[in-house]
Amino acid sequence: MAATSGRGFTLIELMVALGIAALLAGMATPMAVKMYATMQYRDAIRNMTGAATTARYQAINTGKAHDLLVAPDAHRYAVQLAESRFDPERAAEIPDALSIAMEVSQSLVTERGVGVIRFYPDGTSTGGSITLTRASGDGQRIRVDWLLGRVTHEPPESS
DSSP states (O other), X not given: OOOOOOOSOOHHHHHHHHHHHHHHHHHHHHHHHHHXXXXXXXXXXXXXXXXXXXXXXXXXXXXXXXXXXXXXXXXXXXXXXXXXXXXGGGSEEOOTTSEEEEEEOGGGOOSTTOEEEEEOTTSOBOOEEEEEEOTXXXXXXXXXXXXXXXXXXXXXXXX
């Protein structure tokens, strides 16, 4: 009788391999969720900073004042011509996982719950700041200088 050689895996080997794969998948899922949340947070900072910079450049290039409008409760923001009514349908979204706080000139707030930072054609602005904070307490403050209209971001505890 001829001996047969085993060319495959035993049931034990397959179970060990599947157990290792399940363990790796169990560890990878929380890391992927955390990485996605971090990506959303960084994207929101980048987009909000970009929106403020865009409003400044549009004001300078068109010769007409432009506003960065932020509705913290609705988690939305938009860049529009000054004195335009905020349209939440056309506004960009901020992830719900982030909390939003604003410090702006109260003289420009005409709609309830919408903060305004206005940029003028000469490059100046009304100034203000927008703070985006994660549930963990980490956050960034986007500052707009009133004299130069310069847009920067920093940790919220900086003054």
